Amino acid sequence: MWCWRQSGETLATPHHHRRRTASGLTTPQRCIRRGMRGLSGMSATPWQQQFVSADEVGLEQLRTAAQQAVASIQRPDGPRSNLSPTQLHDLIWATDICPETGTPLTDVLKEFGSSVWANSVVPFDPACVAHLHPPTMIPSVVTEMTIAVMNQSMDSWDQAPAATEVELHLMSWLAHLMGMPSSGSGVMTSGGTASNVLGITLARSWAASLIGVDVLKTGLPPQATAWRILCSDQAHFSVQRAAAQLGLGRDSVVTVSSTSSGAMDIAALDTTITEQLAAKNTIIAIVGTAGTTDLGVIDPLDAIATRCEQINAWFHVDGAVAGSYLMSPQLSPMLHGIARADSVTIDFHKIWFQPFNASALIVKDVDRFDLLRVKSKYLDRGDEVPGMINLVGRSLDTSRRFDAAKVVVSLRTIGRSAFAEMLHHVVALSAHAAQQIEKSSTLMLLTKPTGAMCVFHAVGCDADDLRRVQQNLLMAGDMVLGRTEIKGRAALKFTFMNPLVTFSDVDNLITTVESALQAITVTKV
Template identity: 35%
Template sequence: MAPFEKWFLSSSKESLKNYEVMIGGMTEMIKRHYGKLQTPYTHINVNDLTNLVNRSVYFSEHEQPLEDLFDDVQALVMDHSLHISHPGAMAHLHCPPVIPALAAEVMISALNQSMDSWDQSPAATYIENQVINELTKQIGYSSSSSGVFTSGGTQSNYMGLLLARNEYCHSEFSIDVSEEGLPFEAKKLRVFCSEKAHFTVQQSAAQLGLGMNAVVSVKCNERYEMDIENLEEAIRKVKEQGNLPFAIVATAGTTDFGSVDPLREISKLAKKEGLWLHADAAYGGALLFSHKYRERLKALERADSITMDFHKWFYQPVSCGAFLLKNQDMFKHIQLHADYLNPEEDEHVHLVDRSIQTTKRFDALKLWLTFRAVGTNEYGKMVDHTVETAQQTAGYLQKQRNIAVLNDPYMNAVVFRYVPEVLYADHQKQLHYENNLNQRIQEQLYEQGTFIMAKTKHKAQAYLKLTMLNPMITFDSVATHLEEVVALGKQLEKKEEQLRERSVIG
């Protein structure tokens, strides 16, 4: 046996046996844990968790028995992680991964290919290219479109604004930003998005040298969608101020409400004003495969670029996203050729030509295996089920005396709050009490580990949020959990009333 061969995947018996033991041991651990999983989370306080980490997480000087390692992993990682595959976990845009994608992860890690140049990932490069083609066809793009897999929405939104900025500077000032840097006029560039858009619009503007002040926030309508009249007015004001509109970011699935900006109307305005339209469909892109709700993404194909996350509603392991581009020629704004990697004269596809990353994973394998194993028909049913479960849940909550529902679910997010019966004469004191009460409900249920919700704020009021991505969630199970919410709210109210009475007596 060659030196160190035991520790690497090779053709030797020792290597293959060690791989089988390690991968098999982890697989058995996961199977045992999920076989007895009752709740999505087992709480541990921070001090105990810190002590457990300090005892278990260290670098060994010499080889350690696998049994000891697996015991530590079980006690630390498996026992005290949030298990998002459990139907009781519905806090964030964090999905249960489908089994075909988990199987793909085994192959991805074993091959360990870098997806920047063709010669490092020959089959993988062309598989990703074809998966992108399947996605662009689903959107309705033409054959002149293209795209690339990314780490997720942050990178994809950044790429959309990066290309929009560079194309504007090229067309308006005849400046190649990649070579010459930003023109003086760049400080006047402005991009528009809704007040409910993802924070990465501001983050991207900051990183692109435009500054967060370059982002103009547009007020929403009563459905939390970008209001087209407000957008028109915002563009007019920016022009009057002598500034330069160059892009609009439309959101197809806001983080809190799952709202979709009016893509058709926005695209018409963008065309009229000569602005780049980027659609952030990180959340809502899954509706492309819906049997019943696909129309909610109508006119998506009019966007110049699109963000899509597969580690949200496509049930892929983190990380897995894509940036899709209507006109693939626009990738010229980020291309740089290196003789050792992607020489300009090379006829092969080099994905680094489309990406701000160099090394990246073969994540396209996960999506391909998922749609081959599960099928778009079954997947579309999963998407529809989650929307309908959210709608049922909102309808149920609207009938509850102690609950106020903030949105009519457009996707599968429900935002609501517990409304106490205890009243204070002072408005600010009442607001503080209600906010504190809702936060305590979320935190206590999290610590109990049975029902995992998120919390958010709207107009200074604290709200609870259910993000019901998991197709294994049923309305009956949610209704049972929501009874816990109301019961806990009343229990906390009773304690507050007792404290007030003691205060008065005192």
């Protein structure tokens, strides 16, 4: 620790002499603050005042700014405003991003509130039901601010010592929750797609290692042209994206037919495996989906795990949607077999109700991360002291936020019982929607929901009719409604992510959709 003298000289202050004063600051900290405010005792310049500090003055400034930020939040009357894309473009692009002279923060926050937040989607509105886009919880939101204040960088231990242990603790807890052995661990990522890409990257490196190839060093071997990845026809598109980015190509992904419920058909999987092996292809990985994006359906994970063991393929589970079911004694049996996976995607910013971004990849054997570790002379050197772990060795990112903090704080605050109640409620909302749709003369349920999504069609309507309904509701600011396609059939979708939504709210949503359908029917005539 160093302290500025008034003359500008430096003075080394031994660690054991860091006495705290009445203000709570150590003597060196007081010297640094004094030095930042100018050696001659002058007040800080405007740019100096913008930095966060942990002394009394700095924390009070932060408190005031945080209160101003909260006061600036404006929301539309509904799930979004009714401004058109052109109107929004003109409004936002009128802002001078960086004026010659800075604008007071209070004014900037107010402008942002009226132009941006007032015209944003409102995830906690009952009519925001299109996507896996959750409302957020107060413990997570306030922790986001402390994450930004402390600004730990999760690539190396010397930039985030305590934060590294928090993330490792969370990863170990998740692995244990899944039933994995003590060797299970993981790493935080930016989202479900990033976690899937990381999992399939490990699968590719592992497949190469089985034939004595270090794919990170020498690239893909000739045998890679015959490598195949299997997943259901309802799996997330990130599986194809991963194959493309890894040099295997999208054509290396072979889709397996799903049943009428939307889950992978095991008989079809067996047929596909037989066909691929007969064609002299090597199945390096099979991806099981724990919660499809549209239907929320969970593949038969245990049966898939057995097939992976039989052909020595990597078993990756995309648990981005339904991974949170691990928290519920009532729902967790649907994930039977997840403990046998080599890697699992968990997406906290879906039905764990966390702010974006927060995801993780969990592996059954932490040593598998060595397959992608690249040492560097300045960061992850390989000569660290015992117990020091640099998480960059597990990640495709280098610098990374301390997102594990908000997950841990919120889970500790809520507790497992209350969390399970939240899960049960969003699933019950979907079941209630299905019951009401079955009573409707206008709407038609496509399949009985098993999770938080309810997918339906409209009697006598084609794909363009559903497009018009969805877009009309969106442009009017009345509803953010989902629209998709299930086995070639156009559909509308409710995705219930908000535990505060009531059954009465669901009834109102259905009435609104029925009215919108009636309106386009009139215009067609």
